[in-house]
Amino acid sequence: MSGINLVESPLDLADAVYREVVPAGEPWLKALRRGQTLRILDLEGNQAVDTLFYNLEQPTVERYSAIDTLQAQGNVYLTTGTKLMSNEGHVMLTITADTCGRHDTLGGACAAESNQVRYGLEKKPMHSCRDSFLRALADSDYGLGKRDLASNINFFMNVPLTPEGGLTFEDGISDAGKYVEMRAEMDVLVLVSNCPQLNNPCNAYNPTPVEMIIWESTGADL
Amino acid sequence: MNHPDTAADAVVHRDTVPGGRYWSMVIRRGYTLRLVDRDGKANVSMLLYNPQNLLERYNMADTLKGQHTSKLTRGNMLYSDMGRVMFSIVEDTAGWHDTIGGITRDADIVRKYGEHRYQQVRNDFYRSGRELFLIELAKWGLGKRDLVANLNLFSKVYAGADGVLHFDADHSQSDDYVDLRAEMDTLVVLNTAPHPMDPAPAYAPGTVDLVIYRSPPVADDDYCVNFRPENTRAFANTAIHNCQG
Numbered sequence: 001m002s003g004i005n006l007v008e009s010p011l012d013l014a015d016a017v018y019r020e021v022v023p024a025g026e027p028w029l030k031a032l033r034r035g036q037t038l039r040i041l042d043l044e045g046n047q048a049v050d051t052l053f054y055n056l057e058q059p060t061v062e063r064y065s066a067i068d069t070l071q072a073q074g075n076v077y078l079t080t081g082t083k084l085m086s087n088e089g090h091v092m093l094t095i096t097a098d099t100c101g102r103h104d105t106l107g108g109a110c111a112a113e114s115n116q117v118r119y120g121l122e123k124k125p126m127h128s129c130r131d132s133f134l135r136a137l138a139d140s141d142y143g144l145g146k147r148d149l150a151s152n153i154n155f156f157m158n159v160p161l162t163p164e165g166g167l168t169f170e171d172g173i174s175d176a177g178k179y180v181e182m183r184a185e186m187d188v189l190v191l192v193s194n195c196p197q198l199n200n201p202c203n204a205y206n207p208t209p210v211e212m213i214i215w216e217s218t219g220a221d222l
Numbered sequence: 223m224n225h226p227d228t229a230a231d232a233v234v235h236r237d238t239v240p241g242g243r244y245w246s247m248v249i250r251r252g253y254t255l256r257l258v259d260r261d262g263k264a265n266v267s268m269l270l271y272n273p274q275n276l277l278e279r280y281n282m283a284d285t286l287k288g289q290h291t292s293k294l295t296r297g298n299m300l301y302s303d304m305g306r307v308m309f310s311i312v313e314d315t316a317g318w319h320d321t322i323g324g325i326t327r328d329a330d331i332v333r334k335y336g337e338h339r340y341q342q343v344r345n346d347f348y349r350s351g352r353e354l355f356l357i358e359l360a361k362w363g364l365g366k367r368d369l370v371a372n373l374n375l376f377s378k379v380y381a382g383a384d385g386v387l388h389f390d391a392d393h394s395q396s397d398d399y400v401d402l403r404a405e406m407d408t409l410v411v412l413n414t415a416p417h418p419m420d421p422a423p424a425y426a427p428g429t430v431d432l433v434i435y436r437s438p439p440v441a442d443d444d445y446c447v448n449f450r451p452e453n454t455r456a457f458a459n460t461a462i463h464n465c466q467g
Contacts, residue, residue: 003385066371070387107287113303113305114281117284117288118288121455151283
């Protein structure tokens with residue numbers, strides 16, 4: 001498997017300005033300022049973290065775009081060096097460190113209705129990422145809603161494509177303590193659902209907590 | 223055209239969209255939209271919405287993961303984000319339709335093909351996929367927030383083992399066609415701008431012929447409904463949506 005760029009972070013946890021553990025099945029909504037770095041730490045391993053970004057100044061106008069990100073790098077997989085692009089063609093964040101090596105942006109987020117299609121009509125009552133997204137947005141004042149939920153990133157999720165057009169959800173290659181780190185290139189709103197999916201291996205059938213860690217800008221590369 | 227046409231008495235409308243133009247219409251349940259790549263040079267960028275609730279729309283991720291595929295062809299269905307089927311691909315001679323290539327933006331068109339503005343070349347001016355989508359979406363009260371990952375019919379993009387994306391420049395042939403059977407009333411917004419990965423040095427997107435015809439009844443052994451168990455369930459969800467007529 002290639003398309004992987006393993007790079008460790010030079011940042012020291014002692015210098016972090018924010019640390020919060022997000023349990024599985026819960027959302028996390030946070031503004032990240034230009035120059036700040038966000039680390040998402042997979043505490044127990046193989047945990048999918050569904051993530052969307054919005055331009056903090058005009059969240060209903062500019063948002064993360066999976067398709068623009070693929071177009072810009074000519075590759076379907078996300079790893080160190082990937083520029084996370086907006087629908088306006090701007091770089092929103094850059095992945096600066098990655099000890100997992102494989103992240104997906106084609107698999108989307110689970111929803112009650114898509115769970116019915118994928119796993120059985122009786123699965124509708126199960127918790128889903130879209131419910132977490134919608135609840136977090138409904139409780140906020142950004143004016144965002146379902147209309148603003150476009151294709152997201154699934155950090156730590158392994159969705160390989162084949163040259164013949166296949167696409168599968170495979171066992172993750174993440175493990176306890178692996179992380180991905182990204183630097184904000186503009187002020188962004190980060191919307192996360194720590195995935196509650198129990199029907200496929202994206203969380204190793206056992207959704208677990210992740211930690212969100214933020215560092216201030218070092219002034220470099222800005 | 224030497225592709226097999228449908229019975230003339232089933233056809234309710236024919237239309238033609240030149241390259242680099244837009245089109246939109248609600249295709250009602252029970253009707254099929256045929257798209258024909260007249261000269262083997264067309265790319266049709268397409269988005270789908272539920273006209274009764276425009277928040278429900280074609281969802282690339284749900285369509286792909288539900289059918290374990292990154293390409294679309296006969297047997298596949300186009301899923302909405304509400305677990306329903308908007309269209310079934312009941313016929314397809316191209317064999318692969320792209321779901322991940324996206325659209326061109328204005329700057330891409332100028333960079334690849336040079337500047338060709340209306341002032342100089344009148345209606346031969348070059349237009350981007352994004353521009354054409356935004357114009358046509360606006361007529362339905364839709365805009366940037368509704369512009370999500372689109373289909374690119376008649377185009378083939380595939381990923382190598384390393385994830386690198388490739389475009390097959392010789393994919394679609396003259397008179398290739400695809401038939402999309404509406405399983406619920408669906409607003410189709412499309413444009414015929416070039417695919418963003420098309421290496422052709424000239425801006426010469428192909429013409430697309432459209433035919434709308436009455437669908438035959440969906441039989442119990444329907445190929446698309448039975449293509450995958452996910453399709454059977456998505457079709458059952460759609461039947462509930464349609465249960466009152």
